[in-house]
Amino acid sequence: MYVETTEPLTPDEILQQLQALVQGDPDGIACLANAAAILFLHVPEISWVGFYLQRGEDLVLGPFQGKPACTRIGPGRGVCGTSFTRGETLVVEDVNRFPGHIACDAASRSEVVVPLRVGGRAIGVLDCDAPTVARFGAEERALFERAAGIVGSWLEASGASV
Numbered sequence: 001m002y003v004e005t006t007e008p009l010t011p012d013e014i015l016q017q018l019q020a021l022v023q024g025d026p027d028g029i030a031c032l033a034n035a036a037a038i039l040f041l042h043v044p045e046i047s048w049v050g051f052y053l054q055r056g057e058d059l060v061l062g063p064f065q066g067k068p069a070c071t072r073i074g075p076g077r078g079v080c081g082t083s084f085t086r087g088e089t090l091v092v093e094d095v096n097r098f099p100g101h102i103a104c105d106a107a108s109r110s111e112v113v114v115p116l117r118v119g120g121r122a123i124g125v126l127d128c129d130a131p132t133v134a135r136f137g138a139e140e141r142a143l144f145e146r147a148a149g150i151v152g153s154w155l156e157a158s159g160a161s162v
């Protein structure tokens, strides 16, 4: 059961809350919206978190928390497009040193992007930005990969589309 708290949570506790939230309604957008909200609320020192979803060849902005962001990312463009095309997590210590990084927010300094898979097929990415260099390490990588796994498994199990 989801219990609202503003106390600092461990990664396991954040993921337990995410699991409880996604089971709340059989709608894919509602799932992604609350997933972004719970991560933004409980992962410290981040400035933006949300989803880009495959629409034709592009990735298009989905549910997120943070400042308004770029709405459309072309194939293989930026950190998000690169992660999606390669089908692998990208952890970028310093976005200014990532060729082709798309600066939606000039204050963003580091980023982690994880493919969102449903039944083995990538349908988008989970993207998170931070205002400090090297914010994301092995622990955060695991957290976001597990979060995308929870969302993707639920989308597959429920048959919800996004």
Ligand code: SME
Pocket: 048, 069, 070, 073, 077, 078, 079, 080, 081, 100, 101, 102, 103, 104, 105, 108, 111, 127, 129
């Ligand atoms: N920086 C991303 C674009 C999305 S924003 O960070 C929200 C990229 O290079 O793909």
